[in-house]
Amino acid sequence: MTNAQDRTALIICGPTASGKTEIAELVAKKLDTAIISADSRQIYKHLNIGTAKPLDSTIQHHMIDIIEPDERFNAMQFVQLAINWMDKIAQSGKIPIIVGGTGLYIRALTQGIFPGEFKDDNVRKELKLKKKQGENLYTMLKDVDPIAAGKINPKNYVRIERALEVYIVSGKPISYWWEYQTKPPSDWNFKKFAIQMDKKTLYKRIEDRTEKMLQQGWIEEVRDLLGKGISPDCPGLTSIGYGQIVRYIRGEIDYEQMFNDIVRDTKRYAKRQITWFRKEPDVHWVEVGKSSPEQIADKIINLFFE
Missing domain, CATH: 3.40.50.300 (P-loop containing nucleotide triphosphate hydrolases)
Structure with missing residues (x-):
């Protein structure tokens, strides 16, 4: 070269x-x-x-x-x-x-x-299945991203699912992406x-x-x-x-x-x-x-x- x-x-x-x-x-x-x-x-x-x-x-x-x-x-x-x-x-x-x-x-x-790009249909399907099977997604979120969990209503399933999706797809908590854009x-x-x-x-x-x-x-x-x-x-x-x-x-x-x-x-x-x-x-x-x-x-x- x-x-x-x-x-x-x-x-x-x-x-x-x-x-x-x-x-x-x-x-x-x-x-x-x-x-x-x-x-x-x-x-x-x-x-x-x-x-x-x-x-x-x-x-x-x-x-x-x-x-x-x-x-x-x-x-x-x-x-x-x-x-x-x-x-x-x-x-x-x-x-x-x-x-x-x-x-x-x-x-x-x-x-x-950038956080808006972390989307995966298969991950969302998995999360919906977990919820249907009785798993507490809010508890999951608290384990991986306590900062986000503290700012999201425990009954707001859409935001909980989104936060978990970002974590799974990106490997970083959504609270990280709230603060940093690479x-x-x-x-x-x-x-x-x-x-x-x-x-x-x-x-x-x-x-x-x-x-x-x-x-x-x-x-x-x-x-x-x-x-x-x-x-x-x-x-x-x-x-x-x-x-x-x-x-x-x-x-x-x-x-x-x-x-x-x-x-x-x-x-x-x-x-x-x-x-x-x-x-x-x-x-x-x-x-x-x-x-x-x-x-x-x-x-x-x-x-x-x-």
Whole structure:
């Protein structure tokens, strides 16, 4: 790297199934460097097929297979580990490449973290289930964030749920965020590139990839996880597709509905990702069109060094 590039990392982001990983690996090969994953699902061990892990890659990928399916992982933890890997890669004279579709991770890394961004539908579902089962969420809040508990009415379930959600997703009490709003967490600069393709092409890729994953043994992967005693309600198995396969294994839905539900939810997720990255500052959208992955990789490298 030249001195001007010493503290500049390259980010490749975009919707699921858009070919980010393939393009990023080509970029990494050309630059002789490694990849840092910004994927909140690939962090889980044993979840391989359904998270599209690049297990057979010749490129080194960091931040994959780092926690068990029943463990939680938040944006602050991601930032700390990602910066550590970026520094190590830079020390070897190479350019870090961050690749993934988890918008919150990328925003936290490049801009810092803000409390309004800590939202997770699955966490809210878990909290509602705990309340339904008779657990006292206010007591839970007092244990993890006594300051917030002192300011929230014990009967105000909405605020209690929100405070617990922030704590679980961010790893910090909401009272911490009331006082502090983080700034960019490091002295790194970033150049961000998002992969763009027309909706029809992206949706067809999602359908084809889902079919391929199922042919590769995705259902068997889930059976094995359940057979090892991993709960279907654990954080890892809330990933898109895994819940639908659990329902299929239990006989609650047939194969066709399982497939259609996975495709539907994946398309919805892709749409949310596109909306998220459209709102991000300084993102250079790279249109795939009829270009090959190799051509897209070359274009990104040229733009990076401009």
